Amino acid sequence: MTEKQCIDTLGELLAPHRRQVERDLADWLVEPQTPGPLAEAMRYSAMAPGKRLRPALVYMSASAVGSGRGWDLARRAAVAVELVHTYSLVHDDLPAMDDDELRRGRPTAHVMFGEAMAILVGDALLTRAFGVLAESGDPSSGRLVGELAAAAGPAGMIAGQIADMGMCDVKPGVEGLRQIHVTKTAALIRAAARMGALAAGAKPDALQAVSRFAELAGLAFQAVDDVLDVTGTADELGKTPGKDAAGDKRTYVALLGLDRASQLGRELTDQAVDALAPLGESGGDLADLARMLGARTR
Amino acid sequence: MTEKQCIDTLGELLAPHRRQVERDLADWLVEPQTPGPLAEAMRYSAMAPGKRLRPALVYMSASAVGSGRGWDLARRAAVAVELVHTYSLVHDDLPAMDDDELRRGRPTAHVMFGEAMAILVGDALLTRAFGVLAESGDPSSGRLVGELAAAAGPAGMIAGQIADMGMCDVKPGVEGLRQIHVTKTAALIRAAARMGALAAGAKPDALQAVSRFAELAGLAFQAVDDVLDVTGTADELGKTPGKDAAGDKRTYVALLGLDRASQLGRELTDQAVDALAPLGESGGDLADLARMLGARTR
Numbered sequence: 001m002t003e004k005q006c007i008d009t010l011g012e013l014l015a016p017h018r019r020q021v022e023r024d025l026a027d028w029l030v031e032p033q034t035p036g037p038l039a040e041a042m043r044y045s046a047m048a049p050g051k052r053l054r055p056a057l058v059y060m061s062a063s064a065v066g067s068g069r070g071w072d073l074a075r076r077a078a079v080a081v082e083l084v085h086t087y088s089l090v091h092d093d094l095p096a097m098d099d100d101e102l103r104r105g106r107p108t109a110h111v112m113f114g115e116a117m118a119i120l121v122g123d124a125l126l127t128r129a130f131g132v133l134a135e136s137g138d139p140s141s142g143r144l145v146g147e148l149a150a151a152a153g154p155a156g157m158i159a160g161q162i163a164d165m166g167m168c169d170v171k172p173g174v175e176g177l178r179q180i181h182v183t184k185t186a187a188l189i190r191a192a193a194r195m196g197a198l199a200a201g202a203k204p205d206a207l208q209a210v211s212r213f214a215e216l217a218g219l220a221f222q223a224v225d226d227v228l229d230v231t232g233t234a235d236e237l238g239k240t241p242g243k244d245a246a247g248d249k250r251t252y253v254a255l256l257g258l259d260r261a262s263q264l265g266r267e268l269t270d271q272a273v274d275a276l277a278p279l280g281e282s283g284g285d286l287a288d289l290a291r292m293l294g295a296r297t298r
Numbered sequence: 299m300t301e302k303q304c305i306d307t308l309g310e311l312l313a314p315h316r317r318q319v320e321r322d323l324a325d326w327l328v329e330p331q332t333p334g335p336l337a338e339a340m341r342y343s344a345m346a347p348g349k350r351l352r353p354a355l356v357y358m359s360a361s362a363v364g365s366g367r368g369w370d371l372a373r374r375a376a377v378a379v380e381l382v383h384t385y386s387l388v389h390d391d392l393p394a395m396d397d398d399e400l401r402r403g404r405p406t407a408h409v410m411f412g413e414a415m416a417i418l419v420g421d422a423l424l425t426r427a428f429g430v431l432a433e434s435g436d437p438s439s440g441r442l443v444g445e446l447a448a449a450a451g452p453a454g455m456i457a458g459q460i461a462d463m464g465m466c467d468v469k470p471g472v473e474g475l476r477q478i479h480v481t482k483t484a485a486l487i488r489a490a491a492r493m494g495a496l497a498a499g500a501k502p503d504a505l506q507a508v509s510r511f512a513e514l515a516g517l518a519f520q521a522v523d524d525v526l527d528v529t530g531t532a533d534e535l536g537k538t539p540g541k542d543a544a545g546d547k548r549t550y551v552a553l554l555g556l557d558r559a560s561q562l563g564r565e566l567t568d569q570a571v572d573a574l575a576p577l578g579e580s581g582g583d584l585a586d587l588a589r590m591l592g593a594r595t596r
Contacts, residue, residue, distance in 0.1 A: 031452060035457050036466060037465055038457065038466070091418075091421060094417065096413035097417065114394075116394045117460075119395065122421070127447050128452060130446075134440045134444035136440075139440070145443050154332045154425070158421055159332060168334060168335050
């Protein structure tokens with residue numbers, strides 16, 4: 001399998017999910033009475049081209065464990081998790097944070113619309129995420145709100161950002177880096193999978209399998225990201241490459257070297273696939289997704 | 299009634315509610331696994347001395363319409379709305395926004411902890427607000443999440459901030475200013491009252507009375523705020539006075555002069571009290587609150 005074919009295959013797997021979430025984003029992102037310039041900036045960030053990995057995980061987890069029920073709530077969870085992901089990118093790119101000017105192949109929100117608007121766009125996307133979930137009217141929506149808030153909040157994604165920016169102490173070496181990634185990246189990926197499973201009425205065993213799968217796949221995703229930050233080009237990545245290395249950030253490549261970091265990505269991918277065993281054949285699509293993400297070049 | 303007595307009376311009315319929400323904030327604000335420096339900065343902002351007006355409105359609305367049920371959910375709604383209010387202050391004070399250095403009588407979060415931490419503290423407080431609501435496990439929590447997200451989101455409080463900062467066009471004169479305040483301030487105050495009423499199982503008529511009361515009381519609150527910005531001292535206000543006038547902001551005082559702005563505050567207060575008529579005697583505490591807020595000097 002050449003690298004080009006691999007991308008095409010990942011693209012094919014994600015394409016229908018991407019189309020679904022982009023339709024729903026277009027419908028649900030902007031409430032009536034949203035000021036025009038704010039709506040424009042929200043759309044700019046949320047509708048930028050992206051893999052839409054987290055929404056795909058919501059749908060695929062729902063399909064892997066469920067019987068077709070809870071589909072409206074799963075669609076809302078997919079939009080919500082993508083909005084939370086997008087908000088985190090907008091705020092992380094701010095001058096006071098990572099100070100990045102390129103994201104998803106386009107100028108970052110603060111470069112396009114100014115810093116004040118970028119702060120407010122992030123706030124708006126985060127708030128809207130919970131609104132979209134709640135508007136389902138599904139009695140399970142409160143449970144999903146709790147999952148999303150815990151994963152995105154001060155003991156989840158924000159804790160990871162704090163640690164990643166060196167604003168709190170973490171353990172040295174690979175163990176500390178894993179803890180950063182568990183919170184900064186894997187928590188939200190795990191929440192995507194859990195929300196899909198919960199929307200579909202997953203039983204506890206299936207919910208646990210999907211949770212463990214997603215956390216390991218999220219860690220693998222980050223290990224591959226570290227490798228691509230060194231080996232990729234801006235055109236491939238849609239963001240500034242070499243940024244982590246230039247910023248003296250702790251990465252798997254910096255700690256382990258390129259080869260062992262690549263190997264770790266493969267090992268975590270294998271562990272993720274193994275975690276799907278309790279789902280039997282229903283876990284096939286999720287396993288394919290993990291393998292293709294492990295082999296991606298962008 | 300002298301001004302000093304009036305403050306004491308408002309303080310007495312709010313005191314038990316303030317104690318309740320501060321106990322619950324202390325218990326629910328920080329999840330386990332929150333990094334220490336983030337937890338410290340969250341506490342600094344959320345536990346700073348404040349009137350706790352929005353939580354009081356949650357409790358008082360619940361009491362005015364209800365029969366004692368939904369109290370756990372009302373307590374969570376009170377914490378959630380105060381967290382949203384606090385996040386909005388932290389982000390509004392940022393250098394790229396209103397660039398203020400004094401809030402609730404203390405240095406603002408970015409002055410104390412740096413700009414990156416202040417952005418993340420705001421994000422954390424906003425996310426935690428929805429988490430606290432969802433953790434109730436009450437089947438009505440989803441409805442309250444929707445109320446809070448709509449009021450705080452891009453068609454609510456954030457729309458008001460966009461308009462207030464001149465980032466979108468608004469109608470000229472008093473009409474435009476009212477529209478700014480309806481979204482920037484009154485929407486969240488209205489949501490506080492509605493969440494309390496909904497938690498307590500309000501019937502539609504009572505919910506509507508409380509909603510209209512709170513919106514008008516919120517507008518009155520803002521008119522009085524504009525007056526106090528001109529007449530108050532930093533010591534009384536706990537924030538930098540004269541800030542609005544210095545920043546060429548559109549205010550009721552700038553548009554109408556001090557006397558007519560004060561009169562508008564009184565008129566809106568009277569209208570708010572009138573809106574409580576459907577509640578009969580149960581609306582007495584809310585009416586007292588509106589009157590005392592209208593006569594406040596800080």
